[in-house]
Amino acid sequence: MRLGSHWRRRLTSALTALSLCVAGAAWAQPAPATLEYAIKATYLYKLIPFVEWPPSAFASRSAPFLICVVGDNPFDGYLSQAVAGRRFGTHPFAVRNLRTLEGKPGCRIVFISGLHDARLRQALAAVAGRPVLTVTDSTIDSDAPSVVHFMIEKRHVRFEIDLGAAARNDLKLSSKLLHLAVTVRH
Amino acid sequence: MLRLTPRRRRNPRGHTPVGVVAVGAMLVASWTSVAGPTTAIQDLDKLSLAELAKITVTSVSKTPEKLAEAPASIYVITHDEIMRSGARTIPEMLRLAPNLEVFQRSPSQYVITARGFAGAPGGLQNLSNKLLVLIDGRSVYNPLFSGMYWEMQDVIPADIKRIEVISGPGAALWGANAVNGVINIVTRSSDETQGGLLTAGYGNQRSVVSWRYGGRINGHTTYRLYAKTFHDNAFDAADGSSARDGSSKPQVGFRLDWRRGRDQVRLEGDLFQGSQNQGPAPNQFISGGNLQTRWLRTFADGSSLRLLAYFDRVHRMAEPHEGGFTIHTADVELQHDFLLGQDHHVTWGVGARRYRYAITNAISPAATFAFVPSRFTSDVVNAFVQDQMALGSQLNLTLGLKAENDPSSGTSWLPNVRLSWNPAKGALLWGAVSRAIRAPTPLDTQVVEKIGAQLILAGNPDFSSEKLTAYELGYRQQLGSHVLLSVSVFDNYYDDLHTVEPLTTTVFPLEFGNGMRGHVYGVEAWATYQATSWWRLSAGVYLQHRNFKFKPGASGIAGLAQAGDDPGHHSFIRSSFDFSDHWSLHVDARAMDALPDPHVPGYVELNTHINWRVNSNLTLLLSGYNLLHAWHLEYPYGDRIPRTAYLQAQVSY
Numbered sequence: 001m002r003l004g005s006h007w008r009r010r011l012t013s014a015l016t017a018l019s020l021c022v023a024g025a026a027w028a029q030p031a032p033a034t035l036e037y038a039i040k041a042t043y044l045y046k047l048i049p050f051v052e053w054p055p056s057a058f059a060s061r062s063a064p065f066l067i068c069v070v071g072d073n074p075f076d077g078y079l080s081q082a083v084a085g086r087r088f089g090t091h092p093f094a095v096r097n098l099r100t101l102e103g104k105p106g107c108r109i110v111f112i113s114g115l116h117d118a119r120l121r122q123a124l125a126a127v128a129g130r131p132v133l134t135v136t137d138s139t140i141d142s143d144a145p146s147v148v149h150f151m152i153e154k155r156h157v158r159f160e161i162d163l164g165a166a167a168r169n170d171l172k173l174s175s176k177l178l179h180l181a182v183t184v185r186h
Numbered sequence: 187m188l189r190l191t192p193r194r195r196r197n198p199r200g201h202t203p204v205g206v207v208a209v210g211a212m213l214v215a216s217w218t219s220v221a222g223p224t225t226a227i228q229d230l231d232k233l234s235l236a237e238l239a240k241i242t243v244t245s246v247s248k249t250p251e252k253l254a255e256a257p258a259s260i261y262v263i264t265h266d267e268i269m270r271s272g273a274r275t276i277p278e279m280l281r282l283a284p285n286l287e288v289f290q291r292s293p294s295q296y297v298i299t300a301r302g303f304a305g306a307p308g309g310l311q312n313l314s315n316k317l318l319v320l321i322d323g324r325s326v327y328n329p330l331f332s333g334m335y336w337e338m339q340d341v342i343p344a345d346i347k348r349i350e351v352i353s354g355p356g357a358a359l360w361g362a363n364a365v366n367g368v369i370n371i372v373t374r375s376s377d378e379t380q381g382g383l384l385t386a387g388y389g390n391q392r393s394v395v396s397w398r399y400g401g402r403i404n405g406h407t408t409y410r411l412y413a414k415t416f417h418d419n420a421f422d423a424a425d426g427s428s429a430r431d432g433s434s435k436p437q438v439g440f441r442l443d444w445r446r447g448r449d450q451v452r453l454e455g456d457l458f459q460g461s462q463n464q465g466p467a468p469n470q471f472i473s474g475g476n477l478q479t480r481w482l483r484t485f486a487d488g489s490s491l492r493l494l495a496y497f498d499r500v501h502r503m504a505e506p507h508e509g510g511f512t513i514h515t516a517d518v519e520l521q522h523d524f525l526l527g528q529d530h531h532v533t534w535g536v537g538a539r540r541y542r543y544a545i546t547n548a549i550s551p552a553a554t555f556a557f558v559p560s561r562f563t564s565d566v567v568n569a570f571v572q573d574q575m576a577l578g579s580q581l582n583l584t585l586g587l588k589a590e591n592d593p594s595s596g597t598s599w600l601p602n603v604r605l606s607w608n609p610a611k612g613a614l615l616w617g618a619v620s621r622a623i624r625a626p627t628p629l630d631t632q633v634v635e636k637i638g639a640q641l642i643l644a645g646n647p648d649f650s651s652e653k654l655t656a657y658e659l660g661y662r663q664q665l666g667s668h669v670l671l672s673v674s675v676f677d678n679y680y681d682d683l684h685t686v687e688p689l690t691t692t693v694f695p696l697e698f699g700n701g702m703r704g705h706v707y708g709v710e711a712w713a714t715y716q717a718t719s720w721w722r723l724s725a726g727v728y729l730q731h732r733n734f735k736f737k738p739g740a741s742g743i744a745g746l747a748q749a750g751d752d753p754g755h756h757s758f759i760r761s762s763f764d765f766s767d768h769w770s771l772h773v774d775a776r777a778m779d780a781l782p783d784p785h786v787p788g789y790v791e792l793n794t795h796i797n798w799r800v801n802s803n804l805t806l807l808l809s810g811y812n813l814l815h816a817w818h819l820e821y822p823y824g825d826r827i828p829r830t831a832y833l834q835a836q837v838s839y
Contacts, residue, residue: 034667035227036243042230043238082231116252118525122488139254144484155242164447180235183377186405
């Protein structure tokens, strides 16, 4: 039984370490935007010239071009800063962080992070058939197709494209964009 | 049968793998500073899309979110990790999981378990039998004894998307036999494996040739075809004589994926035939095939419906007809998940499986190993429901219940409760209480073993399930973008564990009984540290303490060792260096504690893999396995596992 008590001590110290970790986490500050997410944010607005939205997507010439970040916001303000003061044609960029897509907020790009399974499918379905470029994150393993899906390939941030999802949302993608994709689904 | 007592060898634990790796790292660091051009975040705006795709990111590889949030001890072996590790077989890939114990017995045979119960070899048919193993949802453990013939399962490493390794019970969602863990092998969709891939490898122990080709039939349909074969040379037995246990196995297969709108359909199949020498025992012939289809429909409200059906045949026969079996499995499963309000994610499902056994009994005047009856069918049906509830923004509660009905143990109720808390972004504290069973198998209930006319061992029709109540607590955290950390502790209470008991007042014959209780507790911890853009370090440790006792009325005739020959701890440290886009080095040191009874010495071993991407189409791999010693032992009555070298060329087109 001496061995047993020895192991019990080890287990106790492991539990102590565990509780210290938890205490540490509770104090942890949110991590600043990483290079990976800064790259993803840059892609988000640099993709725009390669995508054609139907004219009906914009209510007026001065209507904002709304980029919505749904679920977590992994960009930590980087995206808002990057597009501040810029426009797409006559449309000024705006970034909104949303918990859900209910209430049809008029997003032209929806970036989804931190949702999975049914919640992800629900978010994608909420904008299906509307002129919205849906973008999902590399950490999502999804059965529900988005137009653009980020992935990490050989330590580079790349993306996959689903043309079926694009067609359903009435978007046309340039061949140059397809050429840069790792995989193009039809 | 080989009954060799392993010689006690010098305990090689004086070596310090940490030191080896660290020295290697310093050497490397001194002559290379290939961090690549660092890109400042503020410069990104000036880059084109093509330039963005060329920036190297340093984040530790992440697991898919739903797995990262799973309130369970889960380790995900990623495609990238498999590729850089040079793993050629499923057991070699599983060595990457810190929460598994992997023991090699012969060139192609392994025993793999989680949280103990590695089996107790020595003639009493006590086999490792508490894992559920799935390939694309198809259950591949052998239902005759609920254990694995690992040499019968093979997938081209480049076609694997990931392997989810869950240690601890997964019975509520996965079903019976998910007692100590679940291994879920997920292959890549055929649209991710387009084009040709030809692999040829040669080494002093193993040679492999494989070919895969993926193509597109139309805008909705892609496919891949593959063929592979390998040959393993024999190892030496523990006494140094040749174990004469080489093997080879050709295998072919395909996968077809169709997706259109809300529907995705997948059809896949494999076919193999091989042979295994078994030293003085008759050669084994193995063959099998399977065909599987899955239909998935997603609905606008976020719900999804999936229907999985498969047919599987496995066959093993000792030449010439000295015993073997053919098992046909037919399975159909339906699963539906939906959101109920904003806070409930409900998953429910039903499944039915039929096993049809045709056993060729080995009967001779000298020895008999038979199943009575030898031809039979058994049906297993199940239903489950699980609700993942959000209790506020940081707390999640999962309640699951599975009911499973099998002919020998009736209906079993397998509940589990899991609670998880996200105190901060990237941090997860979870706890779980669950119940799981290992249902009786034909080996427990129907076996008859004789030496001459003397009955030695008889199955027990009244054998009941082995039962587990498990308490788990775990913590995972991502620290910045460079460190991932996971710690889990478990406290497992087993009842009605498998024992052998005298059938009458004499020692023989024996029968199987449920005469043991057990308490196993331990810690699993691992961490990955992305030190620089080109250097990744990971390490893990597993510690367990086991305490078993016989129940009142049990004979204890075979001793407590029949609970399994398990180590007290094992650990690893791995270092991956990406010197450039062309060169990478992967160094993997592992340490295994001695096995107590039968005694097998502990060992420390080192694997090294050098990858050279000559150009975008050709990759060369040089691997050294078990480099520290000429040989070591891993499992009782197992072979000497030798130092081996392997060179592989892979051409993609």
